[in-house]
Amino acid sequence: MLEVLIFATLNGLVTGLLLFMLASGLTLIFSMMGVLNFAHASFYMLGAYFAFSISQYLGFWAGLIFAPLIVGSVGALVERYGLRRVHKSGHVAELVFTFGLAFLVEEAIQFIWGRDTKNYQSPDILDFPLFTLFGQEFSAYRGFMIAISLGIFICLYRVLTRSRIGIIIQAAITHPNTVANLGHNVPLIFMGVFGVGTALAGLAGVIAGPVLTTFPGMAAVLGSIVFVIVVIGGLGSLAGAFIASLLIGLLQSYAIASDVGMPELLNLIGVSFESSHPLNDLWTLTLPQVAPILPFLLLVLVLIFRPTGLLGKREE
Amino acid sequence: MLEVSNLHAYYGKSHILQGVNFNVQKGEIVSLLGRNGVGRSTTVKTIMGEVAPQGSIKFKGLEIAGKESFEIAHLGLGYVPENRDIFPSLTVRQNLILGMKSTQTQGRWTIDEMFRMFPNLGERADVEGGVLSGGEQQMLCMCRTLMGDPDMIMIDEPTEGLAPKIVEQVANLLQEIARRGVAILLVEQKLSIALKISHRLYVMGHGKIVYEGTADSLMGEDAVRAEWLEV
Numbered sequence: 099m100l101e102v103l104i105f106a107t108l109n110g111l112v113t114g115l116l117l118f119m120l121a122s123g124l125t126l127i128f129s130m131m132g133v134l135n136f137a138h139a140s141f142y143m144l145g146a147y148f149a150f151s152i153s154q155y156l157g158f159w160a161g162l163i164f165a166p167l168i169v170g171s172v173g174a175l176v177e178r179y180g181l182r183r184v185h186k187s188g189h190v191a192e193l194v195f196t197f198g199l200a201f202l203v204e205e206a207i208q209f210i211w212g213r214d215t216k217n218y219q220s221p222d223i224l225d226f227p228l229f230t231l232f233g234q235e236f237s238a239y240r241g242f243m244i245a246i247s248l249g250i251f252i253c254l255y256r257v258l259t260r261s262r263i264g265i266i267i268q269a270a271i272t273h274p275n276t277v278a279n280l281g282h283n284v285p286l287i288f289m290g291v292f293g294v295g296t297a298l299a300g301l302a303g304v305i306a307g308p309v310l311t312t313f314p315g316m317a318a319v320l321g322s323i324v325f326v327i328v329v330i331g332g333l334g335s336l337a338g339a340f341i342a343s344l345l346i347g348l349l350q351s352y353a354i355a356s357d358v359g360m361p362e363l364l365n366l367i368g369v370s371f372e373s374s375h376p377l378n379d380l381w382t383l384t385l386p387q388v389a390p391i392l393p394f395l396l397l398v399l400v401l402i403f404r405p406t407g408l409l410g411k412r413e414e
Numbered sequence: 415m416l417e418v419s420n421l422h423a424y425y426g427k428s429h430i431l432q433g434v435n436f437n438v439q440k441g442e443i444v445s446l447l448g449r450n451g452v453g454r455s456t457t458v459k460t461i462m463g464e465v466a467p468q469g470s471i472k473f474k475g476l477e478i479a480g481k482e483s484f485e486i487a488h489l490g491l492g493y494v495p496e497n498r499d500i501f502p503s504l505t506v507r508q509n510l511i512l513g514m515k516s517t518q519t520q521g522r523w524t525i526d527e528m529f530r531m532f533p534n535l536g537e538r539a540d541v542e543g544g545v546l547s548g549g550e551q552q553m554l555c556m557c558r559t560l561m562g563d564p565d566m567i568m569i570d571e572p573t574e575g576l577a578p579k580i581v582e583q584v585a586n587l588l589q590e591i592a593r594r595g596v597a598i599l600l601v602e603q604k605l606s607i608a609l610k611i612s613h614r615l616y617v618m619g620h621g622k623i624v625y626e627g628t629a630d631s632l633m634g635e636d637a638v639r640a641e642w643l644e645v
Contacts, residue, residue: 262517265508269501276499279462281487281515281562 101232106355107348112240112309114347115247119302120320121327121339122254123295129271129334130288131181133189136196139321140203141296145169145303146312147211150218158221166301173296177289200317208314220308243305250298251340258336267291271334326393330400332410341408346393353389360384415440415566415597416461416491421469423453423460430456432621433469438566438599443592445600445608447643448618454601455496457618458568462486462493474565488515492564496571496601498555502544506535509543509554513561521563522594528557531587549580556587566597573607585611605643609633617642 124138148168149161156164176199184195220239227235258264270277270287278284303316310316327346331338360383364370371381400407416438423431430453438444448454460467463483471479478486487493501509510525529536532553538546543554552572559567569588573581585607592598592611602608608615609629617625617632619642625635632638 262511262514265504265512269504269512272503273499273501275464275483276495276501277512278483279464279487279493279495280513280558281484282512283482283484285482 101234102355104231105234105236106351108236108240108244109355110348110351111344112243112247112347113351114344115244115251116302116306117320117324117327117347118340118343119247119250119298120324121331121343122251122336123298124324125328125331125334125336125339126267126271126291127295128328130274130291131185131192133181133185133192133196134325134328136193136321137176137199137203138196138296138299139317139324140200141169141173141299142303142306142320143207143314143317144172144203145300146218146307146316147207147216147303148300149304149307150211150216150312153218158219162301162304165304166297169300169303170293170297173300174289174293176296177292181292182285182289200321204314204317211314213314216307216312218307218312239309243309246301246305250301254298254336323393326397330393330397330407332407335407335409335411338407338409346396349392349396350389353385353392356385358385360388415442415474416599417470417472418457418461419470419472421457421460421467421471423456423465423467425456425465430465430621431460434618434621434623436616436623436626438597440565440597441592441595442613443588443598443600443611445602445612445615446618447602447605447608447615449643450603452618452642453621454603454618455570458493458570458599458601461568462491487562487564490563490565492559492562492567494555494559494567494569494572496574498548498551500543500546500551500554500558502542504543505540506543506546506554507539509558510561513558515562519563521561522596523557523560523563525561528560531590532557532583549576549583552576552580552584553587556584560591560596564596566599567591568599568601570601571603572600573602573604581607605639 120138120142124135127133127135127138145165149165152161152164180195180199181192184191224237224239224242226238228238228241229236258267266277266282267287270282270284274284310319323346327339327342330345331340331342360381361370364381371378375381418434418436421431421434422429434453434457436444436446446454446457456465459465461471461478463478463481463486467479469479470477473486473489473491476489478489478491501512504512507525510528514521529539534550535554535557538550543551546554556569556572572584576584588598588600589611600608600612609632612629614626614628615632616623617638624642625632625638627635
């Protein structure tokens with residue numbers, strides 16, 4: 099039991115921190131522009147594919163460095179020449195633009211790299227068990243994923259709260275006109291934050307690609323969950339996104355690792371159903387089976403009981 | 415320093431500024447007076463690039479009409495908005511740091527100097543701006559703009575809602591700013607502070623300048639005050 103709990107926690111941390119890398123960029127971009135970037139997970143997918151191609155020639159580590167930089171540059175250009183122009187036409191136009199961009203990226207990836215799953219591998223140097231507990235191994239690569247994600251979180255937090263540029267970004271999110279009147283180039287700041295946000299998504303793709311497989315549907319797998327995280331955490335709240343990412347990562351991981359069925363849970367509260375009941379199939383589901391819908395269930399509960407999200411603030 | 419000629423501005427189809435002409439010289443305190451809704455705030459917002467201008471706005475000899483707000487600020491024109499607009503979740507010190515255009519060059523004002531001039535702000539340097547009183551927020555907003563080392567500042571209704579003692583502090587600060595060679599365009603509805611510190615003043619009505627003179631000359635123009643200023 100303890101073994102399951104420890105490994106479920108570690109795997110939950112890996113998933114949660116990975117989700118945070120995606121959610122942090124998305125929530126920052128939403129705070130600034132007031133638009134949910136539906137193409138955000140596409141940048142995550144681009145990161146994995148760019149890293150895969152780079153790793154073919156220069157190895158994994160070059161991909162880890164260059165792929166997020168390329169994705170961030172693409173993101174900055176998308177903001178500069180796409181979103182900024184569409185912004186004048188309102189939020190609906192922006193949403194349609196990001197929807198279209200998501201389709202475009204997916205089609206482009208299939209056109210360039212094909213529909214098959216890519217053999218994107220983690221580096222040999224990390225191909226060993228970091229530790230063995232209760233006879234079960236925890237791979238060094240997963241430990242590396244945790245270290246990278248935590249490192250990014252700490253850097254991001256320090257930059258945003260301690261540095262001058264972080265102060266300018268925080269102020270530009272809520273008072274862009276005032277910040278511009280003080281002599282700061284707000285459009286450039288927005289482009290930079292969009293670039294960094296998409297680079298973080300790209301980095302998530304680079305490190306997730308070898309574990310979660312690199313295929314043209316990988317954006318769709320995480321895309322909807324990232325939106326759930328941003329809403330649960332509170333739109334625009336970085337700390338909220340961090341808590342929600344870990345919450346969902348751990349929730350899913352515990353659900354998958356548990357071997358509990360609905361009948362056992364219902365029995366705990368004294369409810370049982372005959373096997374002939376028309377909804378028998380529903381009552382006999384196991385927790386691992388319902389794990390994928392748990393984030394959405396949590397989303398519904400948060401929207402009912404705390405519509406602003408865990409750390410979101412109600413708009414004045 | 416600032417030369418505004420035949421300035422027009424629109425909000426949608428409403429023609430707000432209908433040919434505004436005025437100027438401010440180096441080190442001068444010039445007031446722009448008038449009742450609510452005559453276009454005083456729109457004038458400074460238009461100069462600052464927040465509202466699309468038509469006409470000519472020259473600052474230090476350069477045409478700035480149509481430039482972005484941050485470019486205008488970089489040329490040395492500061493703006494203290496009417497709503498104060500401090501950053502409530504940032505500390506007093508962070509608000510002041512935000513006013514600096516660069517950390518590389520030292521301007522006429524330093525954070526320590528601001529804290530010496532306004533001990534209240536110094537004592538609350540690490541307190542979030544949102545919890546300051548209205549007067550402290552006004553001081554912080556003015557100090558923040560000064561941290562950018564402007565050659566001229568435009569201040570919109572700095573005494574609005576402030577206690578008489580704080581209004582006096584604002585007047586003293588404005589005079590100190592002018593002493594250091596910074597020109598001031600003071601936008602006010604009330605005459606008290608404007609008459610006390612202005613070298614020259616303009617009165618606006620219906621989107622135009624309707625009177626230009628000094629504090630003394632305005633006091634001798636009962637008809638002008640009755641028609642354009644008194645409520």
